[in-house]
Amino acid sequence: MNAPTFTMASAKMPDGPRITAQAHAQPWRKWAEPALRDQWQKLAEGASTPNPFFEPWYLLPSLAAFDQAGDVQIVSVEIGGDLIGLMPLKPSRRYGRWPFPQLSAWLHANAFLGAPLVRNGYEAMFWQALLDWADAAPSVGQSLFLHLPAMPLDQPLTRILFDLCSATGRTAGLVMREERALLQSSLSPDQYLEAALPGKKRKELRRQHARLTEQGQLAVDRRHDASDLAEWTEAFLALERSGWKGRAGSAMASADETATLFRNALGEAARLGKLERLALTLDGHPIAMLVTFITAPGSFSYKTAFDESFARFSPGVLLQRENLALLQREGVSWCDSCAAPDHPMIDSLWTERRAVGRISVAIGGLIRRTLFKQLLALELGRNPTGITR
Known part of the structure; x- marks a missing residue:
């Protein structure tokens, strides 16, 4: 060929x-x-x-x-x-x-x-x-x-x-x-969450958020530029590898080829203005992280990871609650989850399907x-x- x-x-x-x-x-x-x-x-x-x-x-x-x-x-x-x-x-x-x-x-x-x-x-x-x-x-x-x-x-x-x-x-x-799950709606983030989750589940998320704040200084870090990108990328690779994907050998850091691809992709996406990084931090340390590629009029939820030692607080779900801000991002009308069908977490939160x-x-x-x-x-x-x- x-x-x-x-x-x-x-x-x-x-x-x-x-x-x-x-x-x-x-x-x-x-x-x-x-x-x-x-x-x-x-x-x-x-x-x-x-x-x-x-x-x-x-x-x-x-x-x-x-x-x-x-x-x-x-x-x-x-x-x-x-x-x-x-x-x-x-x-x-x-x-x-x-x-x-x-x-x-x-x-x-x-x-x-x-x-x-x-x-x-x-x-x-x-x-x-x-x-x-x-x-x-x-x-x-x-x-x-x-x-x-x-x-x-x-x-x-x-x-x-x-x-x-x-x-x-x-x-x-x-x-x-x-x-697979898709995020697409004219609702505000709060309205969307109310429509997607029953009141009991929303109450549980509020409780988990409150309990997590008792563990230290909780913050949401959202970035659209390349500031501290190298450090952020390495933190993501380490966090993903520390969890079940690392044990299964499917984390991006499990192989040199995928780790290099991840670093290069985030760097190039940031250079082109196509990268959104979202992290939930506790005392400055990430406990949940999310990478989204922006390709107007759509976007793609590329990779996510969370610290399993905080699993009882559902940090990944709490981060996805913050990610609903995509609904109000100018120029973006939908986000493809890139998730497997019937994904136990994102399917319960994002109600549309692709x-x-x-x-x-x-x-x-x-x-x-x-x-x-x-x-x-x-x-x-x-x-x-x-x-x-």
Whole structure:
């Protein structure tokens, strides 16, 4: 997958001439060049579906940590040299436990959304060019289908993909759907808390807060800049590692690669004005911490940690109570929890839900498309309601 490949897709715009979109695949390291990286970041700022995990400041360090072999390519789509869309893709010889070759959007354990970055209004052009490329590119090999994990099902970007597949006779299927907590409301933080939690639970939180203040000087520290960022980052890594994630080996500090990614991501997000840090401190020491990436008009609750020795006071929940201030932050209308479905804490506090799912799409010629259609029907069962033809 080292040679750049191209395909073309064209469409007539409502008030103008026919324009052509060009899909281009390159090794991801090429996109570390300053000029390309600047184009990429500009695309992210105007993307119809925000996704910090595919922005250059997060994706490039992720690839450096987890794709040292350089198997991942960045597939970009351009119109007249202007970048309109981009996503990382990697071929695989297996699909879960099955030996089915497929081409997949590249994610890792600390990337929580798979939506490509696409300029608003150009979604159909992007998908058409990407699918045309996947049909014909030699680097795709014998992949039977394109697999898109963690796609936001509530976004026009995803609906347009299904509409395009239906209109062009290309089989596509939603092979998994789940919901995770979302914060989105016109209510004030106090009104939201009252609506989300019963009076008994709110009373318990007030009691826990009062008892915690008896332990020392309790304070809330909210930062949007890079002040003392290095010290704050190391404190978070230590706090997360001290808890159950550290014992399970899943804390960011449990491996050099994830610790480095965390440090780099927070530094770059702060530089771009995309970082919010929130901490609950007792006598100046953090007992609960939260990292949020700001990607207007949305945001993403990236990582949280709390001191388990204070668990009886629910410091993580108390911190999330303070985090409801996001409802009043200018330019931000929602926050994706990035949490697992049915999360015992955040699901009880955030009442909205975001649907995400895995989507598989036919690519290639008649033989590959026929095989994929059969495989998809087997995966979805005898009555595959999630298929478009």
